[in-house]
Amino acid sequence: MSFFDLKGTLKPLTALKQFGKKPHTISYPKVSKEAADRYRGLHFNDLDECIGCGNCSTICQNAAIDMIHIEGYDGKKGDSGLRPRVDNGRCCWCALCVEVCPTGSLSLTKDYLYVSEDPDSFLWTPGKDNPEGKKQISFFSTEEVSLNMFDRVPMPELEGKERVKSFAEVVLGYNEAEARAEASRCISCGLCTEVCPEHMHIPEYINAIAAGNDKDAVRIIYDNNPLPEMCGKVCTRRCEDVCAIASRGEALAIRWLKRYATETAVTSEMTHEIVNPEIREANGKTVGIVGAGPSGLTAAYYLALRGYDVTIYEANAKAGGATMYGIPKYRLPIESLDKQIDYIQSIGVKINFNTKVGKDISFKEIYNIYDVVFMGVGFPDAWPLGVDGDDAEGSMQAFRFLYMINAGDKVDVGDKVVVVGGGNVAIDAARVSRRLGADVTILYRRRVQDMPADWEEIEGAEDEGVHIIPQGIPIKIHKDEKGHVKSVEYLKAEMVPDDKGGRPRPVAIEGSNTVLEATAVMAAIGQMGDYSFLEEEFTEKIKIERGRFVVNEKQQTGDPKVFAGGDAVNRTADAISAIADGFRACKAIDEMLSGK
Amino acid sequence: MEKKFLILQKNTQDKMREKATTLYIGPQHPGITGNMMVKVQVEGDTIVKARTEVGYLHRAFEKLQERRNWLQSFTLLCRFCVPEPDPVEESYARAVELLEGREVPERAKYIRVLMLELARIGSYMLWYGGQNGSLGLYTMGQWSVGDRNYILDLFEELTGGRVYHMYIWPGGVRRDLPEGFADKVLRTMDYLEKRLKDYDDLMFDNTIFQKRTQDVGIISKEKAVEWGVVGPVLRGSGIKSDIRIDDPYEVYDKLDFIVPTHEGGDIWSRALVRRQEIRQSIRIIRQVIEQMPSGEYFNRIPNPHKWALPKGDAYARTEATRGEVGMYIVSDGGVHPRRIHFRGAAYVHGITLLEDLLIGENVADISAIMNSLGTCPPEIER
Numbered sequence: 022m023s024f025f026d027l028k029g030t031l032k033p034l035t036a037l038k039q040f041g042k043k044p045h046t047i048s049y050p051k052v053s054k055e056a057a058d059r060y061r062g063l064h065f066n067d068l069d070e071c072i073g074c075g076n077c078s079t080i081c082q083n084a085a086i087d088m089i090h091i092e093g094y095d096g097k098k099g100d101s102g103l104r105p106r107v108d109n110g111r112c113c114w115c116a117l118c119v120e121v122c123p124t125g126s127l128s129l130t131k132d133y134l135y136v137s138e139d140p141d142s143f144l145w146t147p148g149k150d151n152p153e154g155k156k157q158i159s160f161f162s163t164e165e166v167s168l169n170m171f172d173r174v175p176m177p178e179l180e181g182k183e184r185v186k187s188f189a190e191v192v193l194g195y196n197e198a199e200a201r202a203e204a205s206r207c208i209s210c211g212l213c214t215e216v217c218p219e220h221m222h223i224p225e226y227i228n229a230i231a232a233g234n235d236k237d238a239v240r241i242i243y244d245n246n247p248l249p250e251m252c253g254k255v256c257t258r259r260c261e262d263v264c265a266i267a268s269r270g271e272a273l274a275i276r277w278l279k280r281y282a283t284e285t286a287v288t289s290e291m292t293h294e295i296v297n298p299e300i301r302e303a304n305g306k307t308v309g310i311v312g313a314g315p316s317g318l319t320a321a322y323y324l325a326l327r328g329y330d331v332t333i334y335e336a337n338a339k340a341g342g343a344t345m346y347g348i349p350k351y352r353l354p355i356e357s358l359d360k361q362i363d364y365i366q367s368i369g370v371k372i373n374f375n376t377k378v379g380k381d382i383s384f385k386e387i388y389n390i391y392d393v394v395f396m397g398v399g400f401p402d403a404w405p406l407g408v409d410g411d412d413a414e415g416s417m418q419a420f421r422f423l424y425m426i427n428a429g430d431k432v433d434v435g436d437k438v439v440v441v442g443g444g445n446v447a448i449d450a451a452r453v454s455r456r457l458g459a460d461v462t463i464l465y466r467r468r469v470q471d472m473p474a475d476w477e478e479i480e481g482a483e484d485e486g487v488h489i490i491p492q493g494i495p496i497k498i499h500k501d502e503k504g505h506v507k508s509v510e511y512l513k514a515e516m517v518p519d520d521k522g523g524r525p526r527p528v529a530i531e532g533s534n535t536v537l538e539a540t541a542v543m544a545a546i547g548q549m550g551d552y553s554f555l556e557e558e559f560t561e562k563i564k565i566e567r568g569r570f571v572v573n574e575k576q577q578t579g580d581p582k583v584f585a586g587g588d589a590v591n592r593t594a595d596a597i598s599a600i601a602d603g604f605r606a607c608k609a610i611d612e613m614l615s616g617k
Numbered sequence: 618m619e620k621k622f623l624i625l626q627k628n629t630q631d632k633m634r635e636k637a638t639t640l641y642i643g644p645q646h647p648g649i650t651g652n653m654m655v656k657v658q659v660e661g662d663t664i665v666k667a668r669t670e671v672g673y674l675h676r677a678f679e680k681l682q683e684r685r686n687w688l689q690s691f692t693l694l695c696r697f698c699v700p701e702p703d704p705v706e707e708s709y710a711r712a713v714e715l716l717e718g719r720e721v722p723e724r725a726k727y728i729r730v731l732m733l734e735l736a737r738i739g740s741y742m743l744w745y746g747g748q749n750g751s752l753g754l755y756t757m758g759q760w761s762v763g764d765r766n767y768i769l770d771l772f773e774e775l776t777g778g779r780v781y782h783m784y785i786w787p788g789g790v791r792r793d794l795p796e797g798f799a800d801k802v803l804r805t806m807d808y809l810e811k812r813l814k815d816y817d818d819l820m821f822d823n824t825i826f827q828k829r830t831q832d833v834g835i836i837s838k839e840k841a842v843e844w845g846v847v848g849p850v851l852r853g854s855g856i857k858s859d860i861r862i863d864d865p866y867e868v869y870d871k872l873d874f875i876v877p878t879h880e881g882g883d884i885w886s887r888a889l890v891r892r893q894e895i896r897q898s899i900r901i902i903r904q905v906i907e908q909m910p911s912g913e914y915f916n917r918i919p920n921p922h923k924w925a926l927p928k929g930d931a932y933a934r935t936e937a938t939r940g941e942v943g944m945y946i947v948s949d950g951g952v953h954p955r956r957i958h959f960r961g962a963a964y965v966h967g968i969t970l971l972e973d974l975l976i977g978e979n980v981a982d983i984s985a986i987m988n989s990l991g992t993c994p995p996e997i998e999r
Binding site for chain 2: 044
């Protein structure tokens with residue numbers, strides 16, 4: 022190379038040709054660059070769509086999102102009432118929060134400029150602090166790109182035609198692979214735990230199932246539910262109604278997963294071995310329980326674990342209460358219930374069967390023998406239909422009908438059954454009648470979508486050939502010459518919107534009388550309690566209002582020594598609420614008797 | 618008197634020789650490579666000893682992964698290297714896919730190559746700035762970093778982020794190409810191709826650049842192999858080695874490109890290699906756009922909270938602008954990585970090699986040499 026390189030000296034000067042060209046830069050703030058359509062800028066959250074599940078907070082690997090309560094904003098029913106707050110000093114705008122948001126309410130916007138001297142002002146509650154962000158949404162997740170798994174693993178079931186041939190269990194249960202796959206959809210937000218009356222540790226046991234630790238799952242489940250296999254089959258599962266995944270997909274099959282886990286323990290001995298309960302030394306205190314239904318059994322189980330001497334008095338030959346005598350065997354087989362009750366007895370709970378309090382033993386006697394008495398007496402009686410002719414032969418209460426069938430009695434319903442009502446008892450009675458070979462029609466006052474029964478039960482009934490006549494109000498039962506049911510006369514109804522904002526009311530249309538042939542009519546319009554076993558001296562202290570015992574938050578009645586739970590106390594009238602009552606009562610009784 | 622002075626002068630020179638002056642280069646971004654320090658002892662202008670000191674950027678990324686799940690990891694791993702995060706994302710995604718046996722849709726593979734090559738060009742654009750800036754030639758840096766913004770614009774449109782893309786994840790890529798994106802890429806490539814000519818005028822034809830880089834920081838072929846040098850640095854020493862050819866991943870085996878090499882082993886040769894690689898990347902991108910099939914872009918991963926990888930380990934390596942980067946992942950069968958280890962080229966280049974290479978060089982060339990080695994302190998420390 023020569024000392025002076027002419028080309029090498031002049032070439033760089035060609036840069037001068039760039040003079041006068043438009044520069045790359047823009048003169049901010051006169052001009053600002055609009056972000057791309059997919060830009061990941063500051064967060065926006067649609068507060069009304071958000072359910073406060075906290076999945077955004079969980080996935081955030083910078084711990085930039087926490088869930089806070091916004092003053093004056095309580096959220097909808099079933100959500101946590103909390104909303105995400107983003108620390109923009111920590112956020113890295115990876116948008117994983119957006120990808121996992123089950124509702125799709127959280128998104129990122131084109132907005133990317135924020136300057137402040139106040140470090141605390143970098144804590145933003147998206148949606149509240151930037152309501153205008155809705156117009157600038159740029160990075161969002163649709164159902165296609167979301168990382169949530171919205172589709173439920175289908176539950177294998179018997180075909181409708183097969184089902185009506187016998188009382189064989191309809192739902193066949195998940196196998197191991199199906200259970201693992203279903204459990205792995207859970208995001209562990211815990212909204213389910215909040216809404217469960219018994220606050221079962223749902224995310225924990227689902228995690229255990231997903232990780233393949235079925236035994237752990239069983240132990241976690243037995244932590245606060247001694248009848249989990251029953252719940253795994255027939256629970257009303259409010260948990261699934263609030264499941265975060267259900268916002269845009271199908272809820273986790275929480276009930277089926279519990280069923281799967283508990284069914285891995287095939288016998289009560291296996292349950293005992295897996296749960297390996299720690300039974301405290303006997304403390305010499307005694308508890309008497311009236312009724313071996315879910316609430317009584319729950320109180321009994323957890324009190325026995327705490328070292329109490331527990332005795333249950335049960336009027337029937339079998340324990341389980343309404344779950345034994347009210348629920349048909351194709352939903353809850355007798356072996357399953359027996360297994361769970363055997364296990365409860367195996368830890369020392371004594372059950373006196375066929376002992377009706379008030380007849381075989383007086384309530385006063387029980388009251389005097391035991392340190393504390395718990396009443397889980399349920400609703401043994403059903404409301405009659407209350408229309409003209411309901412005294413006819415063949416007109417019965419569905420609840421009574423189910424009791425007789427479950428107790429092994431034979432009931433002749435003929436070949437045309439009309440069930441009046443829209444709850445689970447109505448559907449149960451209808452499906453049982455189908456299994457007895459009858460043509461079944463359900464007559465319901467409102468629309469099908471208004472039925473309080475479980476939608477899966479309604480679908481199941483339709484699959485089995487049950488006809489549903491919605492918007493029909495029965496007015497009369499016609500008898501034949503022998504006094505037997507011949508037909509049901511009903512009026513068609515139209516739905517009138519409620520001015521007070523309630524659900525639409527059915528109003529009968531005059532002159533729309535229709536007659537339905539029937540050999541049996543079953544009323545499934547509700548049950549009621551029977552408190553005749555209580556002596557007068559108790560009814561003064563133990564208050565009964567609107568057909569139910571009045572209790573405090575500890576399930577304690579007006580008599581401090583007497584506790585109550587189950588259908589005779591709570592209005593929800595389902596098994597899990599009864600279990601919750603029993604568990605609460607157990608804790609209160611333990612506190613009272615141990616003096617802690 | 619004169620004799621006395623001569624003796625005094627000799628003594629002073631001896632003393633200076635014994636006690637060479639110590640200089641601290643850094644830790645404030647010596648020649649835009651990041652926060653690290655080179656402690657050099659100089660005699661006059663000549664370096665006699667060099668010690669690198671790192672520790673200013675340690676963020677325990679590898680350790681942090683043990684508390685992240687397999688999905689969360691990918692948003693942190695890309696931070697190993699600021700100018701070019703995509704090869705890290707890609708190697709992690711591929712390692713996870715290898716361990717899990719997860720198939721990746723063909724389209725996703727093409728999109729990944731598109732990303733990687735755009736990132737390569739973007740990273741070299743930044744290198745243009747660094748390499749020239751370290752020699753006091755600032756105009757070049759302004760041009761190339763300005764042009765790099767057109768690539769960042771593409772990234773923004775495709776991924777939603779300009780620098781950290783967090784786009785290549787296990788199973789494919791996060792989103793499909795937006796409408797009209799391919800045309801924009803091609804237009805940008807045409808523009809950059811034209812600009813390369815301007816760069817040549819300003820840089821490679823510039824006497825200053827030539828004189829400052831030729832025969833400076835020489836790594837011989839033997840030494841390069843001995844020290845485990847990789848990437849453009851190795852190719853600048855005359856050894857043809859490129860993971861894209863030697864161990865093709867994604868769809869590189871379906872693409873036609875060459876791997877440029879130069880024999881010199883000095884900064885100049887390494888610069889030439891990079892310069893030619895940009896042209897090859899443009900060539901690759903055009904082929905990718907042409908060949909890209911339609912279809913799925915993501916083989917959906919399960920719920921990230923419950924996503925467990927089978928027990929075992931996997932290693933995936935990718936050709937970055939610094940050379941081979943590799944991701945070693947170990948799973949104990951759980952939802953969190955048991956261990957994630959990253960093999961970065963910068964560790965070899967920026968610590969061990971640099972210390973040796975600087976001896977005998979002029980103190981003014983430290984930054985230029987560091988830049989030519991692709992030293993990336995965030996990658997060294999992780």
